[in-house]
Amino acid sequence: MNGPHDMGGMQCYGAVEPEKDEPVFHADWEKRALAMTVGMGFAGQWNLDISRFARESLPYDFYLTKSYYQIWIAGLQNLMLERGMVTPNELQTGMPETKGIQVKRVVKPDEMPAALAAGGPVERETTVEPSFKIGEKVRSLNINPQTHTRLPRYIRGKLGQIVTIHGCHVFPDSNSKAEGENPQWLYSVCFDAQELFGKGAEENNTIMVDCWEPYLEPA
DSSP: OSSTTOOOOOOOOOOOOOOOOOOOSSSHHHHHHHHHHHHHOOOOOOOOHHHHHHHHHOHHHHHHSHHHHHHHHHHHHHHHHHHSSOOOOHHOOOOSSSSSOOOSSOOOOOGHHHHHHHHHOEOOSSSSSSSTTTEEEEEEEOOOOOOOSSOOOTTTTEEEEEEEEEEEEOOHHTTTTTTOOEEEEEEEEEHHHHHHHTTTTTOOOOEEEEGGGGGGGEO
8 A cells, every 4th residue: 555654765754864873672662562563473363464554554644753663563453453352441551351362372482582583484385487587677567556565656667677586475465455375476676766766866776676476567
């Protein structure tokens, strides 16, 4: 979907100014926010793409004025509310009022390092051949879906070239809607900066973007 999370190439937001010597966490509560979000992911009530869409769906004014982990917590709260895992009053008071639902897995603190190290691989086996070859010219589709997509706005409708084939991976656009993994071929596509941003962009600069096959068409 189009929203405040998709800022690439957009004007009026100002320059990116990295924080010097930025710590991993700015406060202890951010550590807990990360732990809760990752831990709840193992409960089996949603997948990674659904959780991303939950954060993208937050109101514009909220998203643009909150910190990274405030957005994570807000997305997690909405996911839990939608599935009856918590009530609004429980979130407000911090006290349980209802019986918890049965979840797929509860990761204990001492199990978390191994669980995180194992990750959640998204590459899948397929018997379908990729539609594009390395070196082939392609154009990204100019689409504006109302749901989750990993196709950023600033490359839509632009000409690029396939430089890497990463294999077949879970397709986030369908996975975010709980419609199945629908694995698709994933490519690295090289775009010229002037193709994306016009003649004002520096010459000979290129941008690499990973694109699933349904995002592309032959040039």
